[in-house]
Amino acid sequence: ELENRINGDIVIVPQANPIGLSQFPNAQLQGRFDVSSGINFNRDHAKIDLKDRESLLDKLETKPATEQLKNNLLYLALGADIIIDLHCDYESILYAYICKEFWPDANDFAKSLDLGAVFIADGHSSAFEEAVVHAFRHDDNKNPPRRFVSTLELRGQSDVDEKLARSDAQKLFDFLIGRGVVAGHYQAGEKWKGTVTPLDHIEVIKTPVAGTILFNRVLNEEVKEGDLLAKIISKPGQEDGIHEVFAPQDGIIVTRTFNRFAARGDQLYKMTCNGPTKTDRAPGALES
The missing domain is CATH 2.40.50.100 (RNA polymerase II/Efflux pump adaptor protein, barrel-sandwich hybrid domain)
Structure with a gap:
């Protein structure tokens, strides 16, 4: 930003689930489910047409905190062309969920991140990224921009260190350069030839x-x-x-x-x- 290299708008949500981050039953973090209701924070997101984006905020203050969180995140995502939802698994290699309409166009993402595997989602779940894809599928714009949506699994829960974080951040930055969101030079080289597997x-x-x-x-x-x-x-x-x-x-x-x-x-x-x-x-x- 200081170098005036940002061509688009970049929104970073450092803590997408503050409710989950505040839950420590029996001194153990429980970020996946709401402890009071059992609701899964990454399921049952609203599936709407893109033109109905504003409806996500209708009477939002009257709704449960979990629904407010989900609707706010989805509303924010539907205003973007590239959405990358950062997750991690238990123990895992670096891999990503990508819906079928974005593959093989997203080979540049797999190459930039040096993914170990790509899971091709079928779009039938109510997970966050598939709710975003649903809205993009139901867009009245006959000439939509080049889009990309993915859940990126940043290895396992214990794979946390500064060197690894800097490396992953640089790879994400390289992807954004390749897509023209950030000005700069990134040579991707040969296409990524890793494992691509439908769910x-x-x-x-x-x-x-x-x-x-x-x-x-x-x-x-x-x-x-x-x-x-x-x-x-x-x-x-x-x-x-x-x-x-x-x-x-x-x-x-x-x-x-x-x-x-x-x-x-x-x-x-x-x-x-x-x-x-x-x-x-x-x-x-x-x-x-």
Whole structure:
């Protein structure tokens, strides 16, 4: 800004969810759900036509705090052409959710960020970025600007240090230079050739029982169908007390839980695969 290089408007929301950041039940941060209502902060965003953007602010002061937060964020996003929602997973590589209409145009984003994987969303969930995409799909403008919407998963929750943050910030800056939002020179080079996977080809591996988790695989590791992924110790010392979890098909480990004790049905891994998931998955988000 001091160098007068900003060609567009850049809005940074450093804390998009102040309600979640204020919740510490039992001295543990709970930012995903509202502790009083159980509402998921990243689901059930309003799906509206872009022309109805102003309706998000109608009688906003009469609505619950969670809805005020969601509507304000969506209203802000619908005034932009590029929206990047910064998240993180449990333990994970650097990856992004991108709706199908933005791919492969968003290859420049994947290249700039040096993503480990791209998940192609189907647009059927009520997550924040898909609510934005819904409004863009329902735009009366027959010649809309070049747009881009993504949820960027900045690795895992413990991947926090200044050097990494500066590197990621520079990569985001390079992307904005490439899109002309910021004046400057950035040479992207060859196209990004990483893993691009539709949500229907992502296996969400869950534990069949409650117990202590012993992992057998690490992030970014390639596995084959039938490979041992983890052992769950449910009844220590008993003959039937260890349950083994196997890969349902060939794939690559993208995420892993940071917990080492799981309830039945808790997520262990997410894997990108070449074939459709072998477990039932409704259209929409991978997880609640």
